[in-house]
Amino acid sequence: MYDSVTNRRSFIKKMAMLSAITAAASMFPGIVFAREQEKGIPENAKLDWKKGPCRFCGVGCGILVGTENGKAVAVKGDPNSAVNKGLLCVKGYHQIMCIQSKDRLETALVKKNGKYVETPLSEALDLVASKMKESISQNGKDSVAMYTSGQSTIPEGYIASKFMKGAIGTNNLDCNARLCMASAVTGFLTSFGADEPMGCYEDIDHADYFVTWGNNMAEMHPVLFSRMLEQKTKRGAKIIDFATRTTRSSTASDRSILFEPQTDLAVANAICYEIIKNGWVNKSFVEKHCSFSKGLTNIGYGLEDKFKFTDKPEKIDFESYKEFLKDYSPEKVSKYSKVSVKDIKYLAAIYGDPNKKVVSYWCMGMNQHTRGTWMNNLVYNIHLLTGKISQPGNGPFSLTGQPSACGTAREVGTFTHKLPHGLVVNKKDREMAAKIWKVPVERIPSKPTYHATEMFRAVDRGDINFIWVQATNPLVSLPKTSRYRPAMEKKSCFVVVSDVFPTPTTDVADVILPAAWHIEKGGLYGNSERRTQYWQKMVDAPGDATPDTWMFIEVARRMGFEGLFPYSKENHVEEIYYEYRQFHEGAEHSMAPLEVLKKESGVIWPYVNGKSTQWRYNAKYDPACSNDEDFHFYGKPDGRAVIWQRPFEDAPEKPNQEYPFWLNTGRVVEHWHTGSMTRRIPVLHQAMPNAYVEFHPDDAKALGIRNGENIKVSSRRGSCTLPASINERGLPTKGQVFVPFFDENMLINDVTLDSFCPISKEPDYKKCAVKVERA
Amino acid sequence: MPIKSYLAHPIAGRKEELMTALVTLGQCEVIPAENQNILALVTDTQNEKEDEILKEKIEALSSLKLLALVSGFNTSQ
Numbered sequence: 001m002y003d004s005v006t007n008r009r010s011f012i013k014k015m016a017m018l019s020a021i022t023a024a025a026s027m028f029p030g031i032v033f034a035r036e037q038e039k040g041i042p043e044n045a046k047l048d049w050k051k052g053p054c055r056f057c058g059v060g061c062g063i064l065v066g067t068e069n070g071k072a073v074a075v076k077g078d079p080n081s082a083v084n085k086g087l088l089c090v091k092g093y094h095q096i097m098c099i100q101s102k103d104r105l106e107t108a109l110v111k112k113n114g115k116y117v118e119t120p121l122s123e124a125l126d127l128v129a130s131k132m133k134e135s136i137s138q139n140g141k142d143s144v145a146m147y148t149s150g151q152s153t154i155p156e157g158y159i160a161s162k163f164m165k166g167a168i169g170t171n172n173l174d175c176n177a178r179l180c181m182a183s184a185v186t187g188f189l190t191s192f193g194a195d196e197p198m199g200c201y202e203d204i205d206h207a208d209y210f211v212t213w214g215n216n217m218a219e220m221h222p223v224l225f226s227r228m229l230e231q232k233t234k235r236g237a238k239i240i241d242f243a244t245r246t247t248r249s250s251t252a253s254d255r256s257i258l259f260e261p262q263t264d265l266a267v268a269n270a271i272c273y274e275i276i277k278n279g280w281v282n283k284s285f286v287e288k289h290c291s292f293s294k295g296l297t298n299i300g301y302g303l304e305d306k307f308k309f310t311d312k313p314e315k316i317d318f319e320s321y322k323e324f325l326k327d328y329s330p331e332k333v334s335k336y337s338k339v340s341v342k343d344i345k346y347l348a349a350i351y352g353d354p355n356k357k358v359v360s361y362w363c364m365g366m367n368q369h370t371r372g373t374w375m376n377n378l379v380y381n382i383h384l385l386t387g388k389i390s391q392p393g394n395g396p397f398s399l400t401g402q403p404s405a406c407g408t409a410r411e412v413g414t415f416t417h418k419l420p421h422g423l424v425v426n427k428k429d430r431e432m433a434a435k436i437w438k439v440p441v442e443r444i445p446s447k448p449t450y451h452a453t454e455m456f457r458a459v460d461r462g463d464i465n466f467i468w469v470q471a472t473n474p475l476v477s478l479p480k481t482s483r484y485r486p487a488m489e490k491k492s493c494f495v496v497v498s499d500v501f502p503t504p505t506t507d508v509a510d511v512i513l514p515a516a517w518h519i520e521k522g523g524l525y526g527n528s529e530r531r532t533q534y535w536q537k538m539v540d541a542p543g544d545a546t547p548d549t550w551m552f553i554e555v556a557r558r559m560g561f562e563g564l565f566p567y568s569k570e571n572h573v574e575e576i577y578y579e580y581r582q583f584h585e586g587a588e589h590s591m592a593p594l595e596v597l598k599k600e601s602g603v604i605w606p607y608v609n610g611k612s613t614q615w616r617y618n619a620k621y622d623p624a625c626s627n628d629e630d631f632h633f634y635g636k637p638d639g640r641a642v643i644w645q646r647p648f649e650d651a652p653e654k655p656n657q658e659y660p661f662w663l664n665t666g667r668v669v670e671h672w673h674t675g676s677m678t679r680r681i682p683v684l685h686q687a688m689p690n691a692y693v694e695f696h697p698d699d700a701k702a703l704g705i706r707n708g709e710n711i712k713v714s715s716r717r718g719s720c721t722l723p724a725s726i727n728e729r730g731l732p733t734k735g736q737v738f739v740p741f742f743d744e745n746m747l748i749n750d751v752t753l754d755s756f757c758p759i760s761k762e763p764d765y766k767k768c769a770v771k772v773e774r775a
Numbered sequence: 776m777p778i779k780s781y782l783a784h785p786i787a788g789r790k791e792e793l794m795t796a797l798v799t800l801g802q803c804e805v806i807p808a809e810n811q812n813i814l815a816l817v818t819d820t821q822n823e824k825e826d827e828i829l830k831e832k833i834e835a836l837s838s839l840k841l842l843a844l845v846s847g848f849n850t851s852q
Contacts, residue, residue, distance in 0.1 A: 009778070012848050013817055016780035017806065019846040020815035024782055024808060032809045087809060226810055 011682075018683045021090065025222075025669065028252070032087040032226050051078055051601060052535030053525045054092045055518040056672045058150075058400030059083060059221050060527025061092055062601040065519055065538050072096040072519060072539050081601040083201060083531065089222040091672055094681045096519070101680040103502055105514040106543025116512065121544040124511055125551060128468070129558035131494045131510075135466040136168065145172035145455055145464045149471035150180065150402030150409045152548065153523030154532075155576040156470070157408035159552045159565070161420060166437040167561040171416045171424055171449045172464070176472040177402060177409030178452035179479075182762035183367040184398035185410055187376020190313075190759070191384075191642050193635025194588070195410050198616040199359070199395035200529040200604060204228055206393025207359040209350050211240045213379060214264065214365020214766075216730075218248040219669035221363070221399055225249065240350065242267075243365065244664060244766070245694075245738055246731040257347070258733055261662050261767045263337035265371055266648035268378035269328035270337075271348045275385050276322055280352030282387030289631045290384050291638065292316045294324075294645035301370050301652035301755040305457050309758035316645060324645050338733075351382050357393035358383075363401060364666065368766050373759035374646035381643045389641075390618040390631060400528045401673070407526015411589075412580065416455075417448035421583040424448060436582050437564065451761035453479070453754050460487030468496040470548050471515065475504040476674040476744050479763040480754040482718035498548055503676045504744050514545040521547035522573040524597070531604045534577075534597035549576070587624035588634065617641075651767045652755045655735060659715060659769035661699075662736040665748055666765075668729065675742035691743035692725040693772070696734045700726045703772065710775035713737065715768055718750035721775040737772060741765075776819075777826040778848045783814040789838035790814065796836050802829055816842075 024031050047066035054061040062081025066074035075096055079086035108124030109116040119127075135143045148160050152175070164173040188195045204210075204227045217225040229252060231237040241253035242264070250256035259267055275281060295311040302309075330344035337344075351358055360383065366375045379396050380389075388394040400406055412420050420436075422429030425446055434441035450458050456478060458464045467488075478484050488495055488508040497506045498513035506512045520541035524534045541547075549572060553565045567575045577594055584591050584605070592603040592612075604612035608623045617633050619625040625632035633641040655662055670688035671678040678684045693711050695703075705711060705724050712721045722739060732738045739748040753768040783805075785793040790812055797803045797816060802825075804817040818833075820826040834842055 009776070009819075012778050013804065013819060016778050016817045016846055016848060017804065017815055020780040020782055020817065021806070023843075023845045024811070024813055024815060028808070028811045028813065031811045031813070033806050033815060230810055 014683060015686055018687055022687050025090070025248075032089070032223070047074060050536065050538045052519060052538070053403060053527070053533040053602070054088070055095050055403060055677070056091050057221060058402055058405055058528045059223055060403060060525065060529070060531055060533060060602065061088055061223055062533070063088065063092060065096065067538055070539055072099070078601050083527065083529075083602065084223045087223050087226060090669065091678060091684065094683055095677070097682070098677045098680040099500075099517050099520070101501060104542060105499060105501060105506070105512060106545055107514055108544060109512040111510050121514070121546060124513060125554045126558060128496050128511055128513070129555045132466050132555065133559055135494065139465050141168055141170040142172055142449060143464060144168065144170060144466040145450065145458075146468045146470070147452065147455060147472065147474060148173070148175040148414050150175060150177035150400070150405030151471045152408045152414065153404060153521075153525060154408050154412055154580065155523060155549045155573050156552070157404070157412035157414040158420060158576055158580045159549050160414055160470070161412060162437055162564065163552055163556045163561070165419065165424070165444050166433060166439045167556055167559070167564050169443040169445060171445050171447065172455070173414055174416050174450060174452045174455055175409050175414040176452065176474065176477060177405040178415065178761060179368070179477060179763060180364060180401045181367055181398065181405050181410070182760040183369060183372025183376055183757050186373040186757075186760040187380065187398070190373060190644065191377055191380040192617070192633055196406055196530050197395070197397045197528065198390045199397055200614045201227070202614060203359045203393050203395055203397065204231060206357055207231070207237060208356040208393070209238050209240060209358045211242060211347070211350065211358060211360045212249060212253070213360060213362040214243050215362045215399070216243070216247040216249045216666070217361060218252055220401070220667055222669060224399070225252075240347070242347070244733060244736065255346075257339060257343045260336065260338045261664070261736070262651040263333070263339075263648065264366065265375055265378060265646065266328055266333045267337050267339055267344060267347070268375065268382065269325055269648065270330050270333040270344045271351060272378070272381050272385060273325040273328045274330060274345060274348030275352050275382070276325065278348070278352055280354070281385050282354070285387030285631070286318075286385060286643075288629060289633060289640055290643050291640040292318060292321050292643050292645065297647055298649065299758045302453070302758055302761065303652060303755050305461065306454070307758070311759060321643065321645050328648075351386050351388065358388055359393065360396045361399055363399040365766060367398070367762055368764050370652060370755050370757055370764045371646070371649055372757040372762050372764070374644070377644035377646050380641070384641050384643050390615050392615065398528070403527065404525035406528055406530065407524065407532060411526055411584075416451055419444070420580060432583065436579065439564065453756055453761065453763055456484040456487060459493050460484065460490070462490070462492040464493055466494045468498070469505055470498045473499070473503040473505045473674040473676055475508065476741065476747060476749065478754075479749055479752040479765060480717050481747055482750040483754070498551060499676070500545070501676050501680060503674070513551055514543060515551075516541035516545045516547045520545065524573070524577060527602070529604060531602040532591060532597060533602040534594065549573070651764070653753055653768045655769045659771045660735070661770050661772060663713065663715065663751060663768050663770040664732065664736055664738045664766050665741050665752060666738065668740045668742065671740070671742035673742065675744065679742070691722050691740050691746040691748065693722045694725045694728070694730050694732050694738040696732055696736070697726055698734055700724065705774070712773050712775040713739065713748070713751055713770050714773075715751045715753070715770045717753065720746055720748050720751050722746050737770065776821055776849065777823060779818050779826065780845045781816040781818070782843045782845060783816045783839060784841040784843070785812060785814065785838050786840045787812065793836060793838035796838060797833065800829065800832055803833075
């Protein structure tokens with residue numbers, strides 16, 4: 001293609017501007033350049049601006065997409081969105097650039113004699129349906145599986161659930177949200193009996209302190225971080241960063257406190273110890289609204305196939321809990337957490353001060369943890385003991401990483417144990433699903449089967465013979481891909497992958513289905529603050545690319561389930577939403593009608609009497625409260641939230657002489673998760689072209705490692721070679737290395753460990769032992 | 776044909792003034808940060824001499840506190 005000097009020059013100018021913006025972002029985390037997106041739009045352009053949510057993280061920023069002659073040409077922040085108020089991060093601005101990528105999947109590809117052959121979509125869907133039927137008839141219903149995504153829209157997740165659980169009759173459905181927020185779910189369920197945060201982003205406008213637990217918000221949730229920085233400037237709100245690595249968030253915080261990996265459990269207990277010792281307990285709140293429990297200890301790490309665990313909760317009293325905490329005095333905890341006694345007391349005093357409002361934020365640091373459920377419980381303990389919960393500016397808040405991890409994975413329930421309302425183990429929930437789906441209740445199995453890690457172990461064992469992967473890239477994102485890549489290549493399993501772009505996961509597929517991207521289809525997402533956002537199709541998808549919902553429906557119909565999927569191609573999103581909405585009727589989870597969602601830039605559920613419920617469990621704001629008290633934790637039968645006794649337990653694999661470093665993995669601001677979209681956006685790819693391994697300068701010096709030098713990072717499972725990074729983006733503590741996982745050419749998950757929290761089954765990507773050497 | 780990018784720090788309270796002055800100079804593309812007192816600036820000139828003259832003019836602006844070079848490209852015609 002002819003590339004004019006003007007085009008080249010314009011591209012270089014764009015790169016120069018991006019360099020300046022990236023440099024500014026390193027100096028001022030959370031900085032926003034809202035006008036940047038409008039550059040390049042011709043002055044005389046008559047753009048049609050359509051609203052929707054951003055495609056990337058769980059913050060759920062509202063975007064306006066400018067279309068002209070059927071093409072998306074610009075993106076800007078939606079000023080009417082209460083989430084981002086017109087602001088966007090660098091990924092958000094550039095999101096639509098990926099759909100023009102030259103390697104876009106536009107036709108179905110079927111592997112024949114080892115080569116991919118372009119195939120009409122209808123023929124490919126015939127093959128998918130026949131392979132699924134064949135597997136079921138030969139090996140039973142539980143030989144087929146579907147692995148979906150927190151990026152699936154609500155209709156996609158709903159149809160996947162109905163198809164697998166209601167039509168076929170297997171619970172072999174799980175999703176990649178298992179890898180990022182399952183511990184938050186089990187944390188909420190065990191403490192409150194109901195999932196998802198009680199507060200909302202408006203808490204930012206009221207809090208005096210933000211305590212971020214292992215959470216680099218400046219890079220992962222930049223728009224929210226920018227709102228926090230604004231409050232820091234305007235009202236003097238303080239940000240306290242509690243982490244294992246110094247990041248952009250740390251440098252922008254008022255105080256950065258570092259801890260030894262895994263010891264956050266002990267520090268959280270030490271904070272509770274101090275709260276009780278100093279008389280900072282909100283006694284009337286605890287007496288009226290809380291109970292105390294303990295569970296099993298030494299619960300394992302899920303390292304072995306077919307690992308099973310069921311907790312056995314036992315009621316305890318306040319005095320037993322107080323006695324338990326004696327092992328967690330700041331003096332004792334300081335010795336192994338490497339957090340000073342002074343800093344532990346400082347954190348406790350923030351939470352303990354009755355005149356200060358505190359919000360705790362966390363994301364992967366706490367969730368991707370072999371004791372992730374416990375860690376979530378412990379932060380709730382702090383808020384419950386002090387009564388700082390469910391009020392503007394006071395509350396614990398787990399952030400999500402994907403745009404609909406809440407709306408689809410958690411609310412629709414695309415997990416093996418879930419239904420659109422409730423759990424498969426509960427008869428009433430199965431009966432509700434059977435009634436709405438119009439299927440016999442006996443068809444919905446009552447036992448969960450495979451969670452994400454175990455699903456791919458089952459593929460490796462040959463227990464699953466057909467898997468359909470949708471809108472996710474597990475062969476980059478799963479832990480221990482060194483086992484699961486060869487597993488997916490085995491002939492014993494027929495692999496279908498629907499995606500927008502080629503990825504290492506499509507590389508192992510028998511059939512690749514071309515999926516429509518975000519704005520090429522209508523849909524709904526649900527963000528971290530329970531906000532449901534609707535958008536309409538904005539542009540046509542190229543070639544045969546088709547919405548995933550419609551491909552699911554087409555396959556279900558080919559398998560003989562036409563009657564269960566009567567939706568029309570034109571209006572299926574609306575028809576499905578209305579069917580799905582029936583699952584959440586009532587004041588505890590009522591969802592807004594579509595007419596409202598079409599007008600508003602998102603609506604928070606429960607949506608009752610024409611109003612969003614911003615703070616659940618607080619009678620002042622939440623119409624579902626019915627106990628005539630100020631607070632009502634109605635998720636629990638006794639209306640009380642649970643304060644859990646959860647101890648510190650070590651990580652399954654710690655550094656030793658042979659593998660002397662902790663490996664921590666994570667993300668960078670330029671790329672979203674496995675990079676399949678953002679690495680196809682030239683400005684983002686240029687800004688961060690490859691992964692790297694970060695060292696503490698003292699470790700680098702001791703090993704004689706220089707910046708940029710290729711380093712082989714190895715564990716007991718595999719190795720990965722990356723350039724060294726010293727004193728650049730982040731600074732790990734001594735004895736730790738950090739690697740971002742976005743780069744499919746440097747697969748750090750070949751190295752990670754597939755241990756998980758026995759309660760949530762969420763893997764721990766933050767801690768395993770590695771050695772490093774010059775490559 | 777040099778293309779350079781800078782971070783321009785205005786004197787407190789004079790961000791708008793600095794932005795107007797830069798745009799008025801020509802050969803400057805400016806994007807202000809929404810939530811910080813800073814401007815991202817890209818200059819686009821025909822040759823080194825012109826680039827030097829432009830930089831001198833920018834540095835002489837009374838609303839500018841600090842100009843920090845971020846990147847520089849030199850492209851062919």
